[in-house]
Amino acid sequence: MKILAISGSARRNSTNTAMLQAVRAVAPSEIEVSIFDGVGRLPVFSPDLEGEHLPEVVWDFIDAIAKSDGVIIASPEYVRSIPGGLKNAIDWLVSRDEIVHKPIALLHASHRGDDMLAGLRKILETITDRFAGDIFLQLPLMKLEPAEVFRTVETAENRSKVQAYLQAFSAHWMADTKTA
Template structure:
């Protein structure tokens, strides 16, 4: 199972990015996690740049989505909302087909951020018919430095929670892959 984990933060020492790296390190062997931490490197979305004018960074991002069996998004909350970089990344996906039937789940690194999560859930349920809203894990890691995030995720309790989350999402992706999309026969 190939999972793409997207960090919604453009910060170099992001807690969310560190959490995704730590989650990848404790993932069951049958789950391969690639991490995308480049939302800050994507150009500002413009419909004029779609199609044959698609910037290389965006094309690479879209290819990562297409090659994955599912997507996990971890994001901070900025001013009770979705960070601009993550919203921009999502905007680049809206008119393409790669995200429409892609399973997506959320992972959260804070005890707060419910306003951002609510907004993100609405957006994700709009762009894909396979948003796994019930598959969710919250780890209270806010304000920890990356090495501390790894230590927190590697505790037996959190490792078990992370593995159960990943296995649930992997099963969801496998089941979603069996669904045939198209007109009734």
């Protein structure tokens, strides 16, 4: 399975991006995880830029989604909501087909953020018919530096949790693929 892991943070030393990098490092060999950490590089969505005017950076983002079997999103909470960069990235996908039947699951790097997660779940249930809301992993990594995030995820207990999460997502994708 090929997973595109999207970091909802535009911060250079993002905990979410570090978590996704650590997840990629401990993923089972049959699961390939690539990371999109460029929500901050996407231009503000405008319908005027769609079609033949689609910026190359947006096309690259959409192409990465199209080439994946599923998407995992990890995002911080800003002011009890979804960060603007992540919402903007999702806006670029709304009128396109690449996301409509794509399995999506959430991964969270904090012990808090319930308001953001509720809003993000509602949006994802709207843009794809394959949102895997019951496949969720929350790791207490908030305020850790990237090296600490790696060490925390690589512990036997967390490595096991991450691998079980990825395998559950892969099984969800496989089950949906067989019924499609």
